[in-house]
Amino acid sequence: MYYVIQRHQGDPKKHYLAYNVPKYISSENSQNIIFEFQHNGVSKRKWAPKEEIILLTDDKELFRTTLEKLESLKASHLEKIDAAEAQLNHEILSLLNTMQSAFQAIKKNN
Secondary structure, eight states: OEEEEEEOOSOTTOOEEEEEESEEEOOTTOSEEEEEEEETTEEEEEEEEGGGEEEEESOHHHHHHHHHHHHHHHHHHHHHHHHHHHHHHHHHHHHHHHHHHHHHHHHHHO
């Protein structure tokens, strides 16, 4: 069994995917790695650019410890992001309330 950690694009809170595969195909001439899975008795293949692969190993312990490090790093940063988002939402609400008061004052004076 091989263990893979792959960069994930698109979602800023999910930076990587971790999965295991029974087989992969790679060559020096290709910029991709082909991972082969079995799904309901049918072989399926998934292509991944080599540059997106962070770790590809058959060492389960290395995979596990690397994943733990990434999860710890992600957790500490997500806490900061969540706190910043809460502060931002508070500031937005404060701005909306202040603007609403200013609008009402302008309407009242006209």
